[in-house]
Amino acid sequence: MPPQPPKALKPRKTPSQSRSRVTVDAIFEATIQVLLSQxxxxxxxxxxxxxxxVSVGTMYQYFPNKQALVxxxxxxxxxxxxxxxEATCARMQGRPFEEAAEALIDTYWAAKTERPELTRALYRSVAELETDALLxxxxxxxxKATTEIFCQTSDFRSxxxxxxxxxxxxxxxGSVxxxxxxxxxxxxxSGLKSGLKAMCRAYLVAVGK
Amino acid sequence: MPPQPPKALKPRKTPSQSRSRVTVDAIFEATIQVLLSQxxxxxxxxxxxxxxxVSVGTMYQYFPNKQALVxxxxxxxxxxxxxxxEATCARMQGRPFEEAAEALIDTYWAAKTERPELTRALYRSVAELETDALLxxxxxxxxKATTEIFCQTSDFRSxxxxxxxxxxxxxxxGSVxxxxxxxxxxxxxSGLKSGLKAMCRAYLVAVGK
Amino acid sequence: MPPQPPKALKPRKTPSQSRSRVTVDAIFEATIQVLLSQxxxxxxxxxxxxxxxVSVGTMYQYFPNKQALVxxxxxxxxxxxxxxxEATCARMQGRPFEEAAEALIDTYWAAKTERPELTRALYRSVAELETDALLxxxxxxxxKATTEIFCQTSDFRSxxxxxxxxxxxxxxxGSVxxxxxxxxxxxxxSGLKSGLKAMCRAYLVAVGK
Amino acid sequence: MPPQPPKALKPRKTPSQSRSRVTVDAIFEATIQVLLSQxxxxxxxxxxxxxxxVSVGTMYQYFPNKQALVxxxxxxxxxxxxxxxEATCARMQGRPFEEAAEALIDTYWAAKTERPELTRALYRSVAELETDALLxxxxxxxxKATTEIFCQTSDFRSxxxxxxxxxxxxxxxGSVxxxxxxxxxxxxxSGLKSGLKAMCRAYLVAVGK
DNA sequence: GATGAATGAGCGTTCATTCAT
DNA sequence: CATGAATGAACGCTCATTCAT
Known part of the structure; x- marks a missing residue:
């Protein structure tokens, strides 16, 4: 359930037919390419x-303006x-929360590290947008997902x-x-990742029991 | 010892005369104002x-281009x-490192929280620059400063x-x-700040002895 | 007998089948709506x-371009x-020409005043077209119609x-x-209308005998 | 005392120095040329x-947008x-109003007929603007000027x-x-002009005494 | 026929930057 | 040195028109 984007940023049509889907994907991929290179x-x-x-016109069929694209x-x-x-949280149901925290770190880390340059580009692109709502x-x-897991986790007493x-x-x-x-x-x-895990563990131990 | 900025960003003259200093300060202040309002x-x-x-021309006397200004x-x-x-580090010479870490957090926090909107604006402005070198x-x-303090701190054995x-x-x-x-x-x-302090303390205790 | 419109403006087909007629009418009505609102x-x-x-494509079946539509x-x-x-003129056959002039004014006035906003919109739309020929x-x-009536009118001696x-x-x-x-x-x-009638009458009296 | 134009149309700076004046005049003349030819x-x-x-940029120094120019x-x-x-009215102070009306017709006619193509172009250009206020x-x-003259005119009893x-x-x-x-x-x-004069005279005679 | 996604030339406009005064 | 009018490349965006389906 993504938030209602400020209406000036709302996509013009959600591509349902396969042809449109391809087009939109191509536009996204191109945006990434350009973001990476320029x-x-x-x-x-x-x-x-x-x-x-595609032509500019086509792009504007799907995105009302440049900001909306980004x-x-x-x-x-x-x-x-x-x-x-959310998937990680689901998987971690009922496990000790130190494990859950580690799994969360791993998930987040993996996602952000997979295409580092893209991550960096997106971090930057966000700064030029009115993305408060999105964020x-x-x-x-x-x-919501992480809080739940922390609550349902067997040994959490904080x-x-x-x-x-x-x-x-x-x-x-923030660390990422x-x-x-x-x-x-x-x-x-990755050194940082281990350190962060240790840190979280130490904190949870200190606070949780 | 500020870094050598990428040549295109180097200020044109370091304002030594007092008149220049005033001008440059006015420009900086104006930049902040605009950044905050627009x-x-x-x-x-x-x-x-x-x-x-001042006139644009004058501004260009001090900053070769817009990026240089930001x-x-x-x-x-x-x-x-x-x-x-650095001042905090100097003050913390020889104190237990948990205290040093807390002092560091306080210092950083205070600096960033003093003018929150400005902080936010600067965070954003950085994203549009080639600021890797600066950062x-x-x-x-x-x-350098913090490492030293951690080393010289009496009880650090990591x-x-x-x-x-x-x-x-x-x-x-990152957290800030x-x-x-x-x-x-x-x-x-501020809740976060306390939490972060606790976390760091727990980590240092777990790791440091 | 409408004039031959400049070739680029000629409608593509005269809608003879009833389906086409409906379509064309819908297009005209839509044009008016848009003209009035935007x-x-x-x-x-x-x-x-x-x-x-209807689809744009269909519209282009009937009108080769936007100008042609307007x-x-x-x-x-x-x-x-x-x-x-012409109807008015026919009705005024053989009547004194002051009456004829008044009837003409009434007819023209009524036509232009019936949907004032539309009249205004059309006046404006004409300005952007190559409508000299049409006008x-x-x-x-x-x-032709009015001249005839003035000639055949019993007492015209001008x-x-x-x-x-x-x-x-x-x-x-022009006054309208x-x-x-x-x-x-x-x-x-309507004050203007009466005034105009009086004016025409005065003129015809002064000139006609 | 021209009206306050809708603020989006207000000129950006009134050219006081002679150089600016020349520039603005050149822009106006160019506008006329283009209006006439295209x-x-x-x-x-x-x-x-x-x-x-001049460069577009310069144009935009004086006019905030295209509409404002027109x-x-x-x-x-x-x-x-x-x-x-107003000058005509001033000159006609105290003269019989038939003369005043004729003078008014002459003035208006002369102004509109001096550069007929330009007159035509301006008539058309007005249609695309939000010029109600201006008009x-x-x-x-x-x-105001004409009403006064009609009132002060010696023999007006309407x-x-x-x-x-x-x-x-x-x-x-309207006739023009x-x-x-x-x-x-x-x-x-010019036939029309004479006719119009006769018409006005006849009307004034019929109504005024 | 009817459709509407795709096209792309072309527009209005901005704004960093220069340089004659 | 300071000024700010002039520049013009470059951008975002529109919309009349086409044509494969």
Whole structure:
């Protein structure tokens, strides 16, 4: 259930026929390509259309303006990410919460690390949009899933699950972002991941019992 | 020792005379104003110059292009921040490292929270720049200070101070950023701060002895 | 006998089957709706087609381009108007020409005042077309009818009926248009009508004997 | 005292220095040229700028958008026209009103007939603008001048000067416009002028005494 | 026939940057 | 040195028109 995007950003038509689907996918892929090669500043509507092999006009059939395109791209990724998080949470039902936290870290990390350059590009693209609503909605959705898991987890006794959840997610999401911002390499990033796991574990142990 | 900015971004002259200093300050202040009221998208050279009460031409005497202006603004803030961190580190010489970590969190938090809207605007402005070098340099400078404090701290026995340092700083900086991104209110943010302190303490205890 | 429209504006097919007739009528009605609600600037082919409940493609079956559509719409109204004028002239056969002039004014006035907003919209739409031919043809047709009536009218002795006719029609048509342009209200417009009648009568009396 | 144009149409700066004045004049002249040669449909900002020998950017320094340009052009002509009418009225102070009416006709006629193609182009250009306010203001200004003259004129005894004035001006302005719309030649137009004078005289005689 | 997705030329407009004054 | 009018490349976007289905 993605949020209602500010109406100026709402896609014009949801592609149901297969041909449209292909077109929209091509546009998304082209947007990514351009974002990777030229950055947000070099992302022009004609450039994207060209790379996608469609005309500008076609692009505008699906996206009412450039922002909407980037918005939709981010939405798509956040939705996928949210689904992955939810899947992880489902899998972790009833497991000790330190394990759950680790699994969450692994999931989030994997998603963000899979295409690092893209992740970086999206992080940047978000800054130029009115994406508060989008980000909020994503946060809310994911928080719901993670909070639940923390609550249902067998051995959780902390007074305020919501608070712990906010802390953990903020730390996890923030660390990943900062790691990207610093331009760390893969090895450093995985070092960070282990460290973060240890940190969360230590905290949960200290707080949870 | 600020980093060498990518040549295209280097300010044209370092304002040594007092008149220049005033001008540059006015320009910076105007930039902030515009950034706050119109966001990065509404930041135009003419707009800034107007607000600063100087002509565009004059502005170009000090900054070779628009990017350089935003770059310099960020540099200024990062430099201040770095100095504050260094001061904190100096003050924490020889104190137990849990205290040092807390002090670091307090310092960073205070700096970022002082003018939240500005912080947010700067976070966004950075995304549109080639600021990797800037960020790297800032990170290096600050890491140097914090690493030192962790090493010289009386009771630190961890095998790899650098690694711990990276983890801690990444977590701290990242959490603050994510907190801003989520649009959390002041109360939530301070809850987060306490949580983060607890987390770091727990981690250090678990790892450090 | 409508004039030959400039070739590029000629409708593609005269709708003889009843189905076509319905379609064309729907298109005309939609055009009017759009003209009234969005003005000439908001008149787009897709917009009209949508409102008419047909596809753009279908619309292009009947009108080779957008201009042709507006052209045809004006033609239709002018034809109706011409017919009304001719009817009036027929009815006025053999009557004193002051009466005839008054009847002409009434007819023209009624036609233009019936749907004032539409009249206004059409006046405007004409300005963007190459409608000289259309207007000429309408003028010629109507002039023929009115000139005849002035000639056959029992007591007309003016040396040059054509000249008088041109004057009268120009004054009448022009006044109506100007009244619309000034945005006069209904009451002022009818005051104007009486005044115009008086004026024509005075003139005919002064000139005709 | 021209009306406050809808703010979107207000010129950006009134050219006071001589250089600006020249530039703006060149732009106006270019606009006229293009209007004459390509019509309103062919009037593009780049086209006008090119013809004026300036860059688009410069044009936009003076006019915030294309409409404003055309608006200003019309305003300029209407202002001139209003001044001429006022001058005529001033000259006709205390003269018999039939003479005044004739003088008014002559003035208006001369102004509109001086550059017939331009007159035609402006008539058309007005249709695409939100010019109601402009036209109203012009009408009000001119009506004021003409009403006064009709009142102060020695022998005017009509019950309602305003009404007579409205009739006369509507008839005069409307007739000129219609004459242009019909595409009449110079000779016909001057025949019309005499006829119109006779008509007004006859009306005034019939009504005024 | 009817459809409507696709096209793409072309428009209005902005704004970083320059340079004559 | 300061000014700010002038520049013009480049962009986002529209919409009349076509044509494969």
């Amino acid at each position: 950055g947000m500043a070099g992302l022009t509507t004609t450039g994207v259309a060209e790379r996608a092999g 918005y939709a791209l981010n939405e798509r990724f956040l939705t996928t990410l949210a689904e992955q998080v 909020h909605a994503f946060a809310a959705r994911v928080d 007074p305020d699950a919501g608070e712990v959840n906010l802390l953990l997610t903020t730390v996890i999401y 972002r900062n790691a990207f911002e610093r331009g760390l390499g893969q090895e450093e990033i | 966001g990065m998208a509404g930041l135009t050279t003419t707009g800034v110059a107007e607000r600063a009460g 770059y310099a603004l960020n540099e200024r803030f990062l430099t201040t921040l770095a100095e504050q961190v 790297h340099a800032f990170a290096a400078r600050v890491d 095998p790899d101070a650098g690694e711990v340092n990276l983890l801690l700083t990444t977590v701290i900086y 950023r994510n907190a801003f991104e989520r649009g959390l209110g002041q109360e939530e943010i | 003005g000439m600037a908001g008149l787009t082919t897709t917009g009209v087609a949508e409102r008419a409940g 052209y045809a719409l004006n033609e239709r109204f002018l034809t109706t108007l011409a017919e009304q004028v 000429h043809a309408f003028a010629a047709r109507v002039d 040396p040059d009926a054509g000249e008088v006719n041109l004057l009268l029609t120009t004054v009448i048509y 248009r100007n009244a619309f342009e000034r945005g006069l209200g209904q009451e002022e417009i | 019509g309103m449909a062919g009037l593009t900002t780049t086209g006008v700028a090119e013809r004026a020998g 608006y200003a052009l019309n305003e300029r002509f209407l202002t001139t026209l209003a001044e001429q009418v 109203h203001a012009f009408a009000a200004r001119v009506d 019950p309602d000067a305003g009404e007579v004035n409205l009739l006369l001006t509507t008839v005069i302005y 416009r219609n004459a242009f719309e019909r595409g009449l030649g110079q000779e016909e137009i």
